[in-house]
Amino acid sequence: MKINFHKLTKKYGTPLYVYNANKIEDKYKLMKKSFSYIKNFKINYACKANTNISILKFLKKLGSGLDTVSIQEVEIGLKAGFKPKEIIYTPNGVSLEEIKKAIKAGVLINLDNLSLLEQIGNEKTNYPIGIRITPHIMGGGNKKISVGHIDSKFGISYYQLPHIKKIIKNTGLKIEGIHMHTGSDIIDMGVFFQIAERLLNVANLFKTLKYIDFGSGFKVPYKQSDSKTDLDLLAFFLKKKLSIFFEKNSSKKIKLFFEPGKFLMSESGFFLVKVNVIKQTTSTVFACVDSGFNHFIRPMFYDSYHQIDNISNPLGKLRFYTVVGYICESDTFCVNRPINEIREGDILCFRNAGAYCFSMSSHYNSRYKPAEVLLYKKKDFLIRKRENMQDLLNNMFEIEFN
Template sequence: MSASHNPISIQGVSLETIAKEFGTPVYVYDGEKITNQILTLKKAFEKVPLKIKYATKALTNISILKLVKRAGGEVDAVSLEEVKICLEAGYEGKDVMYTPSGVSMDEIKEVVGLGAMINLDSISILEQFGQTFGDSIPVCIRINPHIMAGGNAKISVGHIASKFGISIQQLDEILEVVARYQMKVTGLHLHTGSDILDAEVFLKGGNVLFDAAMKFPDLKFLDFGGGFKVGYKEGDVVTDIMAVGNRVSEAFLEFCEKYGRDLELWLEPGKFVVSESGYLLVEANVVKKTPQITFVGVNSGLNHLIRPMMYDAYHGIYNVSNPYGKPATYNVVGYICETDTIAAGRAIEEVRRGDILAIKNAGAYGISMASNYNSRLRPAEVLVWEGKAQLIRKREEFQDLIRNQVILDI
């Protein structure tokens, strides 16, 4: 494996130096990559009035959210807590799209009070919202288009068996509720899944939205969700963002002409914005040879990056301590008391005890899905911005584990 593929530095800052300064495990993010991804989307959709609503569930660190804001992005949140974090990062309520699933009306009322755009995805909640607010609060409605899309069944969310959205087959029921309470629907939304490669899926979903939109006279925007596929390994096929932008923009402008006025096109990229910016730096604790397999045991695991175990996701792994070492085949495993395989049968530059390994694509759903399983601590986070590595989250300490326990005198 050539050293050119080994991410030994970010913006000239050595990953090994970062590991020594901040310790391991540690998440490291390339701020320049994040801003460039947003600029790429803007370029691809430059023909239409575009709003980029970064899907905060991918990575909610406040410094990252501020960086997204600096690049001209807004935000999509899926919980009350995410909304509050966005406000802490300097966003106004109007900059936040709130897209919950299965939450109580009490939570929705609290978010209304914070000024976010409300995106509803069930008939029952739509009914409750209409009863409570009538036409006083504009809403968006999430449509399930019954389209199977995405690279993995667990991340395909627009099909008929998905819990997300209101079935397009229930459009008449939606219209009845809206009319009953004179609700003001200013947006329609769909998200079919993740790891979508081409424009055809977006266009197929878009056609569902376009047809439904003709029934709603007060629309201000249509939201196409996200799901653009990023690269995980050399030679991966990724979404051609420029092609998607051109095709979807053309269809959108044709729709606006038919609708009678210009609307905004919203996107909700999450993984696309932050995945490739992030690395999880870990240390090789053990190199364990058996008759058939050589294991590398590292000081991290599914508690810090669950995607390989949850989705069978591929994450590139490189030895930043020995970038010119002769590649050998390893199973990289974590220190959690479970089957905890980060990578199997992987060719990596020769690994020695104490070497620092960089796990790629850890920017999305790394820290945001991390846990304290096995009573392990969650890592620190570091942002490399303008050529400088800066701490943006402290490493947890033991007291953080027991801080909220109420210890009885037994």
């Protein structure tokens, strides 16, 4: 599907997020096909990647469940039409009160610390709980997105299984699920193999399981030379491991979950900005755009690479630019990168902008959040309006000082 970005920016302005529903569907179907041999296999979209309710509804239409990390994401999921048991809630460091709200909502719950596990057990709610295990495996594109290592704040240590068993014995808590997730953008395929091995070993220790949750972390390409997770190879490996597991647990009907977020959304998204000014210094040519890390923080926060195309001058001579934003602190999108000649007023397109981009945006410098558009069946739909001053002031209270 060829996208007319200029038409969209004329209609909706800039900065602008654009998502291609066809690409989301293609990625969803690719994953379903790769793991089609697994009975009771379920994709739960990790909605922290992008929580727009229209995107949630589209993924529900495809057959996806929902992976959430906050009670607010649970509530958005319910409003999007997901049934409670289609939503899995895996928070970190939240209060007992929030866990109780999730119980009241009736969703699947994964707890990731011993204290909450014991507190819920002592509440005697008889509500079945899943457990997030930390496998002590370093996996992820960088340290900030690696969450399964020994010093991670996430999950209950693999070596604390005896403590879990003791809490279950003392409280009568019923464990219905086991979950692991080691990070995002995992490059080494061997990490997935280690996770699967450890996860299934843990699963063998529990007799009341209804699901095993493999998390996600699939690598997506950010440029042509980039690697990506070979889903078919992963599926081939898992098929062998799962056949051994189900031979030992033939009487159990256990569901198998994956929780892709970036895999489903990243390549579907584009971020469009306008060049305000070209600034030449003694050593650098800056292309200053009408956005910043208030809208698109990944390059600054994760040092992530995003391809930037000048869609206004795609055949222009390659020149070297440092693309920066309009924020009062350093908000550099790229440094000294070859891009087709950029002129003031040109539209630049950032690729891989579907996941962890708008969802991490802010009001820093009192800037408005941008609009979002979804492309579906050759039509464009506004799925979030551009903010205005009233949106910034809505939750503020003015005090009159005499």
